[in-house]
Amino acid sequence: MRLEKAPSLAYRRAKALRERDRMTDQPDTAAPFIRPDMQGFLAMMAQANGPKLADMTLEEARASYVALHGIADRPARELAVIRDCTCPGPAGDIALRLYDARAHREGPTPVITFYHGGGFVIGDLATHHALCSEIAALIDLPLVAVDYRRAPEAPFPAAIEDCEAATRWIAGSPAELGYETSGLVTIGDSAGGNATVVIGQLLAARPAAVPVVLQVPLFPLIADAIGSASMAAFAEGFLLTGETMAFFDAAYAADRSDPRGFPILGDHSCAPPTVLVTASLDPIRDSGRAYAKALADAGRDFVFLEMKGVTHSFTNLRAAVPSTQADLERIIAAMRLMLGA
Numbered sequence: 001m002r003l004e005k006a007p008s009l010a011y012r013r014a015k016a017l018r019e020r021d022r023m024t025d026q027p028d029t030a031a032p033f034i035r036p037d038m039q040g041f042l043a044m045m046a047q048a049n050g051p052k053l054a055d056m057t058l059e060e061a062r063a064s065y066v067a068l069h070g071i072a073d074r075p076a077r078e079l080a081v082i083r084d085c086t087c088p089g090p091a092g093d094i095a096l097r098l099y100d101a102r103a104h105r106e107g108p109t110p111v112i113t114f115y116h117g118g119g120f121v122i123g124d125l126a127t128h129h130a131l132c133s134e135i136a137a138l139i140d141l142p143l144v145a146v147d148y149r150r151a152p153e154a155p156f157p158a159a160i161e162d163c164e165a166a167t168r169w170i171a172g173s174p175a176e177l178g179y180e181t182s183g184l185v186t187i188g189d190s191a192g193g194n195a196t197v198v199i200g201q202l203l204a205a206r207p208a209a210v211p212v213v214l215q216v217p218l219f220p221l222i223a224d225a226i227g228s229a230s231m232a233a234f235a236e237g238f239l240l241t242g243e244t245m246a247f248f249d250a251a252y253a254a255d256r257s258d259p260r261g262f263p264i265l266g267d268h269s270c271a272p273p274t275v276l277v278t279a280s281l282d283p284i285r286d287s288g289r290a291y292a293k294a295l296a297d298a299g300r301d302f303v304f305l306e307m308k309g310v311t312h313s314f315t316n317l318r319a320a321v322p323s324t325q326a327d328l329e330r331i332i333a334a335m336r337l338m339l340g341a
Helices: 009-023 036-048 058-072 129-139 158-171 191-205 229-234 242-252 285-297 324-339
Strands: 081-087 094-100 109-115 143-147 181-189 212-218 274-279 302-307
Touching: 081 158, 094 129, 094 158, 109 129, 109 158, 109 191, 129 143, 129 324, 143 158, 158 181, 158 191, 181 191, 191 212, 212 324, 229 285, 274 285, 274 324, 285 302, 302 324
Parallel strands: 109 143, 109 181, 181 212, 212 274, 274 302
Antiparallel strands: 081 094, 094 143
8 A cells, every 4th residue: 555645845844944044144053962872873774775754655664664663672671461452442442562560460550551653654562562561661560552543544533532542441440451540641652642642631621530640742743843943953864854744744634723633732721740751853842842831831740851862763762772771761760750659
């Protein structure tokens, strides 16, 4: 199956903004800080000179994403529990994967719900298996990863509908999981970071059986990134490109007036405690910064971490860019702080 090539609107606007900056009297001449190990990985990717994501078939794009994470990320942890299961969803059963460093737990426990990245198009349980095992091991809580429907087969809002259904199911302490859920910790990267914030808003408006006690959006798309300064600065050469964002945007086809697509438009007054993470070399960095401002303006409780010198998806590059393991550990430490653990 081949997607019709996405219009590269974000790429063209970013290029136009860079041209405008070069023509101003005070151009931005400061080179961004790039960590040495991150620079080495970017150089390797540039030397590989593989096909662009937007030029691949859908199957090729998905396979390349699995392959990249297999090469760039650390091996998955061996845990006491790694088990596949399902829950009911609006269009049939939703595949889930349970991770736990402990074989048995006594009493109620917070349960992490993980929504994977990949632009709502190319990610799945396999691409984020290593990361999910690492998070579960580091924070010592059960984690359930959600394999939501993907675009273009199931465009917006199918992924959000599945994430909401799975999260509500987990909140109800289903016997299939074997835990009494005391609260939800929602976490996701990139598109999954978008879903994390959207689910927080949906469950604030219509509560589940237990509340979201912490949300952790990682380098999320919260506001439209087209025309942002970070898109202008990092649209090429920093792993996630403007063209790739346009590819995802065309496939997912989110309604730009709907908070389920762009949660910056939603109500932030009831946002749960938050650990918000961005990457300094990310074209959608400013989208995350905009959400930090929205949380601050709403007086919400949050920790904001911007990881310096790394790109989008750094949490899945922990073998190729070894310094990012410490970044993930900083995120876990912030989660523990916010949970009072």
